[in-house]
Amino acid sequence: MAFDGITICALSDELNKRLKGASISKIAQPEKYELLFTIKGGASEGTLFLFASANASLPLLYLTNEKKKSPDTAPAFCMAMRKYCQGGRIISVEQVGFERVIRLTFSHRGEMGDVADFRLYFEIMGRHSNIILTDENNVIIDAIKRINSSVSSVREVLPQKPYFIPSQEGKCSPFSVDEEGFSKLVFSGNRTIEKAILDSFTGFGTLISSELAFRSGLSADSHVDSLSIPEREALYSSFCTLINDLSKKRFSPAIYIPSSKLDSPEFCAVDLLSLSDMEKKPFDCASSMLEAFYSGRNHEDNIRQKTESLRKTVETLLSRDRKTLLLQEKQLDDTKKADRYRLFGELLQAYGYNLKGGESKLIANDYHTGEDITIPLDKDLSAIENAKRYFKKYDKLKRTKESLEERIKTTRDNIEILSSILTSLSFSDDERDIAEIRQELYEHGFIKKSGMKKGAKKEKKAAPLSFRTRDGFLIYVGKNNYQNEEVTFKLATGKDWWFHSKTIHGSHVILKTDGKEPSDEAFLSAAQVAAYFSEGREQNKVEVDYVLKKEVKKTPGTKTGFVIYYTNYSMVVTPTLENVERLD
Numbered sequence: 001m002a003f004d005g006i007t008i009c010a011l012s013d014e015l016n017k018r019l020k021g022a023s024i025s026k027i028a029q030p031e032k033y034e035l036l037f038t039i040k041g042g043a044s045e046g047t048l049f050l051f052a053s054a055n056a057s058l059p060l061l062y063l064t065n066e067k068k069k070s071p072d073t074a075p076a077f078c079m080a081m082r083k084y085c086q087g088g089r090i091i092s093v094e095q096v097g098f099e100r101v102i103r104l105t106f107s108h109r110g111e112m113g114d115v116a117d118f119r120l121y122f123e124i125m126g127r128h129s130n131i132i133l134t135d136e137n138n139v140i141i142d143a144i145k146r147i148n149s150s151v152s153s154v155r156e157v158l159p160q161k162p163y164f165i166p167s168q169e170g171k172c173s174p175f176s177v178d179e180e181g182f183s184k185l186v187f188s189g190n191r192t193i194e195k196a197i198l199d200s201f202t203g204f205g206t207l208i209s210s211e212l213a214f215r216s217g218l219s220a221d222s223h224v225d226s227l228s229i230p231e232r233e234a235l236y237s238s239f240c241t242l243i244n245d246l247s248k249k250r251f252s253p254a255i256y257i258p259s260s261k262l263d264s265p266e267f268c269a270v271d272l273l274s275l276s277d278m279e280k281k282p283f284d285c286a287s288s289m290l291e292a293f294y295s296g297r298n299h300e301d302n303i304r305q306k307t308e309s310l311r312k313t314v315e316t317l318l319s320r321d322r323k324t325l326l327l328q329e330k331q332l333d334d335t336k337k338a339d340r341y342r343l344f345g346e347l348l349q350a351y352g353y354n355l356k357g358g359e360s361k362l363i364a365n366d367y368h369t370g371e372d373i374t375i376p377l378d379k380d381l382s383a384i385e386n387a388k389r390y391f392k393k394y395d396k397l398k399r400t401k402e403s404l405e406e407r408i409k410t411t412r413d414n415i416e417i418l419s420s421i422l423t424s425l426s427f428s429d430d431e432r433d434i435a436e437i438r439q440e441l442y443e444h445g446f447i448k449k450s451g452m453k454k455g456a457k458k459e460k461k462a463a464p465l466s467f468r469t470r471d472g473f474l475i476y477v478g479k480n481n482y483q484n485e486e487v488t489f490k491l492a493t494g495k496d497w498w499f500h501s502k503t504i505h506g507s508h509v510i511l512k513t514d515g516k517e518p519s520d521e522a523f524l525s526a527a528q529v530a531a532y533f534s535e536g537r538e539q540n541k542v543e544v545d546y547v548l549k550k551e552v553k554k555t556p557g558t559k560t561g562f563v564i565y566y567t568n569y570s571m572v573v574t575p576t577l578e579n580v581e582r583l584d
Contacts, residue, residue: 003059003124005098005174005203010251010269010286011061012102015093018045018063024088024106029078030068031055031302033144035131042090051291052122052131054144058301059129060294061102061122063287080142084108084118084133091117098173098203099165100124121163130157138163174201174243182236187224193235194220207266212238214274245270253289254282267293306434307425310441314425317446318418325411332404338397343368344375345390352383417444417481417559423505423535424480432462436482440560464491467529467580473522474512475580477533481561484508485554488563494550497523499530502543502570506534508561510549524573531575543572 022042037050053060088108104120117136131144140161147157185200197209210220215238256266256278283289347364362375441447464487465477478484492510499509511526531542547568
């Protein structure tokens with residue numbers, strides 16, 4: 001479910017009620033396309049935080065109680081926002097038309113003491129999302145995303161350019177049509193009800209279009225040109241009821257949770273009768289609904305974007321090393337000729353005295369098999385010289401084989417390390433996790449820089465994940481090789497149990513016993529956690545090895561996080577965290 005005009009309508013109404021008259025105390029830019037406003041006063045609510053994101057994959061706007069860490073140096077757009085907005089008093093918050101745009105108008109006293117009005121436009125439009133600051137005449141001062149003519153021929157978003165919202169051809173605001181206009185817009189062409197409504201009105205998404213059809217006793221897939229007069233009247237009546245509720249600000253923010261994990265949850269600011277078979281979780285306001293629905297996803301999206309460049313680097317290195325390994329193994333296969341060359345040399349030394357010179361081959365008996373073999377000769381060389389030539393080839397291939405075996409071992413080790421790092425990137429849920437993975441890549445020589453700025457304050461190390469089973473046993477999970485080393489050799493004692501996905505990459509998982517005998521349920525839960533934090537997370541079944549921690553050894557000279565064990569038990573489980581409680 002994406003933001004639609006109805007959600008924006010409910011959100012703008014809420015923001016106007018709660019923020020009108022408040023002052024913008026602080027402004028931070030935690031991420032490239034995010035802003036966090038600290039707002040004080042207004043409706044006597046004390047301090048509030050307005051979170052805004054113009055991220056193309058997840059644009060957001062809502063009030064929150066959660067602070068976010070900001071960079072040490074504020075980006076240029078943040079500095080401009082502080083100059084024009086910080087200390088400003090909010091005059092109004094309103095939806096522009098029925099578009100996915102919210103306009104926040106505020107007054108601000110300039111350096112010369114004069115007071116002027118400014119406007120902030122929050123455009124929640126998917127990949128076209130933006131946050132734009134203008135003066136009272138709608139002349140752009142700056143934007144979090146500057147768009148020039150080479151990017152968009154429809155609208156430039158640059159300082160000193162006029163601000164406007166591109167019109168959507170053929171669409172109009174649902175608040176501006178009567179029955180005749182509704183009929184002309186909707187009941188024409190060979191279209192489904194859902195498509196007809198989507199094509200006709202701004203701010204309506206597929207969910208609301210389907211809801212209107214449902215409220216009318218119709219199917220969203222029914223074609224409008226086949227509807228009877230009573231059916232058309234029913235659809236218009238449902239439309240009018242919805243618009244009347246929106247006009248009177250009657251909202252019912254809620255998240256709808258499906259019973260099947262295969263289906264996705266939905267949210268809406270009005271009641272969705274078409275989703276009555278889902279669990280409905282109501283909220284007091286649109287912000288609470290949006291924060292509950294999106295906050296976790298926003299964090300995941302930010303982490304995913306930050307890991308993207310590292311992921312591409314690791315995948316490129318893996319692809320290169322796998323190609324190198326294939327070439328090395330082919331070259332190693334060629335060195336199998338070495339023993340044959342040595343045999344040729346030995347046979348030439350034994351039987352070469354029979355040669356008179358100028359022969360192109362020698363047929364000799366192989367004393368290993370008792371069979372005759374043909375030895376190619378250089379006619380211009382003597383038997384001894386031909387023997388030396390074969391011994392020289394043998395020595396060269398022998399040296400090549402020794403070198404290749406060492407290089408193949410290094411390449412395979414690199415593939416193993418990179419594969420484990422690629423898996424670890426999937427488990428990263430904190431910037432410190434990413435920093436540790438970048439450091440590991442640096443230490444292994446895969447990247448040239450560790451990503452740490454010179455003189456930057458060293459961040460606290462990321463902690464392993466911790467869970468509790470239903471019967472009270474603690475489980476620790478390493479999210480990367482450094483943390484794997486920590487949980488296995490620092491947090492665990494010899495009588496704790498160690499879990500790891502069998503034959504595939506995954507996290508080290510420790511089931512703490514504290515001297516007690518774990519229950520069967522605790523063993524199963526720990527195995528499920530180990531399966532979840534492995535390459536097999538998306539599979540239905542994963543085989544997991546488990547063993548007393550004292551049986552797990554780290555051999556000298558091995559890489560961080562790599563261990564060996566010989567005696568173990570195994571079980572096949574479904575990857576899940578449903579049976580444990582996360583503690584951190």
